[in-house]
Amino acid sequence: MPWYFYLALKQLFPTGRRFPFFTAISVVSVALGVALLIVVLGVMGGFAYQIRQTIIQTEGEIQIKARGSIGNYHEVVRRIEAVPGVAGASPYASGMLMVVYQNKPSFPLMRGLDMASIGHVVSLEKFVTAGSLDALDDDAVILSEGLADALGVPIGANIEVYTPLMLARRDSEVILPHTVKVVGVMRFGHQELDKSTIYCTLRLAQELYGLVGDVHGINIRIQPGAKEDEVAGRINAVLPPDMRAFSWMDSFADFLTVLKLEKNMMTFVLLFVVLVAAFLTMSLLLVLVLKKTREIGLLGALGASRRQIALCFCLQGIGVGVVGTAAGLGLGLTVLHFRNDIVRAITRVTGGQELMARFYQFSELPEHIEVRDLVVIVTAALVLSTLAGIIPAVIAARLKPVEALRSE
Amino acid sequence: MSDAIISARGLTKTFLSGDRRIEVLRGVDLEVGAGETVSIRGESGSGKSTLLNLLAGLDTPDAGTLTWVGSADTGAKRRATYLGIVFQSFYLIPELDALQNVLMAARILKGPGAIELARAKELLARVGLAERAHHLPTQLSGGERQRVAVARALMNTPRLILADEPTGNLDEQTGGAIIELLLGLSAETKTTLVLVTHNVAHAAKCSRQLLLRAGQFS
Numbered sequence: 001m002p003w004y005f006y007l008a009l010k011q012l013f014p015t016g017r018r019f020p021f022f023t024a025i026s027v028v029s030v031a032l033g034v035a036l037l038i039v040v041l042g043v044m045g046g047f048a049y050q051i052r053q054t055i056i057q058t059e060g061e062i063q064i065k066a067r068g069s070i071g072n073y074h075e076v077v078r079r080i081e082a083v084p085g086v087a088g089a090s091p092y093a094s095g096m097l098m099v100v101y102q103n104k105p106s107f108p109l110m111r112g113l114d115m116a117s118i119g120h121v122v123s124l125e126k127f128v129t130a131g132s133l134d135a136l137d138d139d140a141v142i143l144s145e146g147l148a149d150a151l152g153v154p155i156g157a158n159i160e161v162y163t164p165l166m167l168a169r170r171d172s173e174v175i176l177p178h179t180v181k182v183v184g185v186m187r188f189g190h191q192e193l194d195k196s197t198i199y200c201t202l203r204l205a206q207e208l209y210g211l212v213g214d215v216h217g218i219n220i221r222i223q224p225g226a227k228e229d230e231v232a233g234r235i236n237a238v239l240p241p242d243m244r245a246f247s248w249m250d251s252f253a254d255f256l257t258v259l260k261l262e263k264n265m266m267t268f269v270l271l272f273v274v275l276v277a278a279f280l281t282m283s284l285l286l287v288l289v290l291k292k293t294r295e296i297g298l299l300g301a302l303g304a305s306r307r308q309i310a311l312c313f314c315l316q317g318i319g320v321g322v323v324g325t326a327a328g329l330g331l332g333l334t335v336l337h338f339r340n341d342i343v344r345a346i347t348r349v350t351g352g353q354e355l356m357a358r359f360y361q362f363s364e365l366p367e368h369i370e371v372r373d374l375v376v377i378v379t380a381a382l383v384l385s386t387l388a389g390i391i392p393a394v395i396a397a398r399l400k401p402v403e404a405l406r407s408e
Numbered sequence: 409m410s411d412a413i414i415s416a417r418g419l420t421k422t423f424l425s426g427d428r429r430i431e432v433l434r435g436v437d438l439e440v441g442a443g444e445t446v447s448i449r450g451e452s453g454s455g456k457s458t459l460l461n462l463l464a465g466l467d468t469p470d471a472g473t474l475t476w477v478g479s480a481d482t483g484a485k486r487r488a489t490y491l492g493i494v495f496q497s498f499y500l501i502p503e504l505d506a507l508q509n510v511l512m513a514a515r516i517l518k519g520p521g522a523i524e525l526a527r528a529k530e531l532l533a534r535v536g537l538a539e540r541a542h543h544l545p546t547q548l549s550g551g552e553r554q555r556v557a558v559a560r561a562l563m564n565t566p567r568l569i570l571a572d573e574p575t576g577n578l579d580e581q582t583g584g585a586i587i588e589l590l591l592g593l594s595a596e597t598k599t600t601l602v603l604v605t606h607n608v609a610h611a612a613k614c615s616r617q618l619l620l621r622a623g624q625f626s
Contacts, residue, residue: 003515298499303488402466
């Protein structure tokens with residue numbers, strides 16, 4: 001091992017002596033900066049990832065929409081399923097309804113599902129918290145957890161369903177609501193979906209909206225590894241001109257752009273924390289150079305070159321960066337792992353858990369850190385720490401041995 | 409005198425102190441032969457340490473020439489291969505134990521192998537510190553620290569040892585022991601020694617004694 005590497009390590013982590021204050025402060029400051037970046041980017045990434053997962057798990061990666069309703073959808077589904085990269089397709093109908101239970105009304109979003117093909121696109125079974133998806137037929141519905149709670153309706157109870165279509169009928173006609181049985185409750189963990197959604201069969205949805213064999217759209221699941229945009233492009237090539245395939249990213253383009261912008265801004269702002277840590281390391285290294293001036297003179301007298309002396313101090317900056325970044329990675333990933341326990345502890349004190357669910361859509365704090373983010377954070381921390389070591393290294397190298405040895 | 413290993417001709421050095429120019433060395437001539445022990449005495453400010461720094465290549469003269477006979481290396485590398493230096497203030501690296509302080513000279517020259525490790529242990533044993541090899545400088549007395557510094561100066565088998573008041577921070581008895589050690593090792597290894605000292609008794613033990621006065625040998 002070259003002497004400057006050996007001495008840098010010994011000065012950072014001496015054996016048999018008290019752990020140096022300089023090392024501790026520098027490592028902790030870099031570690032905190034790195035951990036902060038990881039936690040914030042992890043949670044920011046988690047929001048985008050969670051939204052993607054929720055959309056994909058409930059609607060698939062791609063949706064077909066038309067100007068009006070889609071007729072002869074069996075033929076369209078057949079064509080779509082022949083496109084490379086498509087794993088399955090399922091038609092749907094959706095719209096607003098009014099439901100009434102014991103004179104208590106609510107206005108949920110209806111999702112009419114084709115029970116024969118929905119399993120090819122999404123697996124809803126895992127979201128059913130009460131009742132059963134198998135019990136869903138043309139006279140039954142499944143409610144989202146929030147809707148079931150708001151209406152206070154138990155499994156097995158009947159509710160009345162009104163559609164906007166009924167408003168268009170003449171005044172002399174008596175509006176007769178559909179009576180359907182609640183056979184299940186679903187929970188997705190997404191506030192918007194869990195708040196007020198009602199799931200029924202496609203046939204019932206078509207009847208409620210007078211679609212007469214048409215559908216509002218088609219949900220598509222792509223094969224693992226396939227890219228949404230590419231598959232959507234291929235599907236568009238086989239669709240009639242009045243229909244269009246949108247990837248989930250197209251549908252949420254504005255929202256995703258805002259999220260990406262926020263994430264980039266947070267990265268930029270939080271990098272200043274690492275920059276401050278690097279400045280702290282630099283100032284402590286400068287103090288170290290002053291403190292060790294006579295030793296620097298001795299090294300010169302023993303035959304060390306200026307370049308080697310510079311490397312010795314530069315390596316200390318790198319050493320702080322490596323250890324601080326490793327500690328920050330560990331700390332950041334640990335905080336991310338226990339994020340919900342930490343948030344629960346904080347909200348227990350501040351009482352803001354419901355507020356968080358209401359404003360951020362998720363009942364739990366999501367997390368998703370990409371390898372690319374980690375590479376950016378680690379590279380930035382190491383580069384800044386290395387730069388922090390350069391100025392003290394240059395100052396140490398420029399000391400003349402004879403003057404350094406004479407210094408008080 | 410046997411063949412010279414270092415030769416200085418007309419060395420001049422001037423320092424600026426405010427607006428004043430202080431001529432510390434005024435054309436010093438010195439030739440030191442192989443295996444010779446030379447003491448340089450002089451009052452404070454007479455230029456002893458300045459001369460030693462010039463001989464060590466740590467500083468450059470304003471005028472005059474300095475020849476290190478038989479050294480192909482230049483600059484810092486020459487110091488590592490040709491010289492061993494002992495300072496008044498020991499200058500041990502506080503993070504390293506006695507053995508590693510001695511080995512540091514070898515690390516800087518080429519990196520320590522098994523031979524260098526064995527030599528460092530042997531040198532520590534020779535200076536009477538075999539049992540203290542793994543003690544940090546703070547756990548050693550002043551005399552012990554200076555003995556470690558002597559062992560370090562000998563680590564790379566130098567041709568010339570320059571000792572700048574090596575007893576200046578030690579009591580009379582310990583200082584005497586260090587001088588005996590330096591002279592003994594110098595004789596044993598046939599290494600040339602240039603000793604700068606205030607102490608007349610210590611200076612008298614060298615084979616040649618020089619007195620530096622007002623920047624010149626008298």
